[in-house]
Amino acid sequence: MHTFRTNRTALCAALLLAGFFSAGSTLAADTPATNTGGKLLLTGGVSEIGGAAGGGLTPWAVIGGYGTNDQIGANAFYTRVQLPDYHMDVAGALIGFYNRVEFSVAQQRFNTEKVGGLLGLGNGFTFRQNVYGIKVRLFGDAVLDQDSWIPQVSVGIQHKQNNQEAIVKFVGAKSATGNDYYISATKLYLAQSLLANVTVRFTKANQIGILGFGGDKHNAYQAEFEGSLAYLLSRKIAIGAEYRQKPNNLGIAREDNWYDAFIAWAPTKHVSFTLAYANLGNIVIKNHQRGVYASVQVGF
Amino acid sequence: MQTPYLKTALVACGCLLALSLHAQQMPGQTSSAMQARQMAASAPRDPALKPYFAEFGGKPGLKAIVNDFMINLMADPRTHPFFARVDRERIKRELVDQFCVILDGPCTYTGASMAEAHRGLGITRADFNALVEDLQKAMTKHDVPFHAQNRLLAKLAPMHKVIIEK
């Protein structure tokens, strides 16, 4: 409990600092006076709920931060998903090196609100999961290679640690830790102002790991498809939709695929806001978990 | 039994030989033909972009855009060093022609190939993106619709392969 609070304070402080930092640069409006931030606006994506650069629900092949080949970029984010019967807060940060490698870390706090009480865990019972990610760009340039069909392709790993081992095992999961392995392909169709991403994730995670990994029904890695499509309305605004297929490993509760429709706004390179309507389907004893996803990212 | 195979093999060898000879002759082509090809790559005319020419305000519109583009490049600390000591008036004329040709306007591009023009400048990807931003700003200032801007940028972006050196 104590560490939880310190974590939280530290994160809040970091976000605030980053906020001031970015506000300072925003004052300078659009005058580009730095030797960082070499990438074009919004082409770095936003922060995925696992911390990787991507859409909201799925990682993209882009390397996060606005750094180019000889630059380092970084950002921090806070995301809130508000559902009828649950909510989840995610905070995290990433650092991208030379448009080649991305390291990310995120903490997801899934609050069961009154459902926790109904299940005998206590109202507001919270699952906490840390996600450590690494992503490597293999080849391709999603943005500049407009004369070729070849997308930008990256591979990544997300190592997840859930803090409720006893409970996830009680519901049928085989483990409280797990690794997701994914490959993503991202392509900007600039002439059409469209950005497309497909990701295939090899995973055992139940509800992205909030309910552990593997289960009584299945305990093997499965390939799941994830996709994002974004339409650029202007340099600063994109709208789009996402889909994330999920396994169904647990006998106690069905798990649904996820969808969302989003709008992302990047007033400057230092800050972006994403708002989405997300349909997360059934989660344990509650159906129709549709709600709002809101995220803010600051960085350079 | 073996003769047909032999024949096929011989024919195949002959074909390969002919192909390689043909390939070797390529460098012997007249250099003006080579130049024309390179310049075409620097200004890839695309009839499909004709409708967007008007959205850029035709040639007068392009002149006004490129004028502001160069002002932005000079004001931008990331691109200033590259343009401080060159004949900017000439580059602006070449840029207008180049954009005009890409948008299938009534122009011809007579400037250097992109590889030639940028050789040895040591342009990085960040410099390249900075220039794109300065162009976006100029197009936006002259009310070129965002989606028309992207049509042009999609033709310019692949040139990064011969422009970026680091």
Ligand code: HEM
């Ligand atoms: C797609 C992007 C670009 C296009 C379409 C483009 C186009 C052109 C054109 C048409 C010329 C005149 C060619 C001639 O001399 O006949 C030129 C020259 C030049 N460009 Fe670019 N350019 C691009 C990117 C860049 C970048 C990123 C920089 C540096 C930041 C740059 C710096 C220069 C300089 C310094 C010259 C003058 C070279 C000289 O005359 O010595 N260009 N460019």
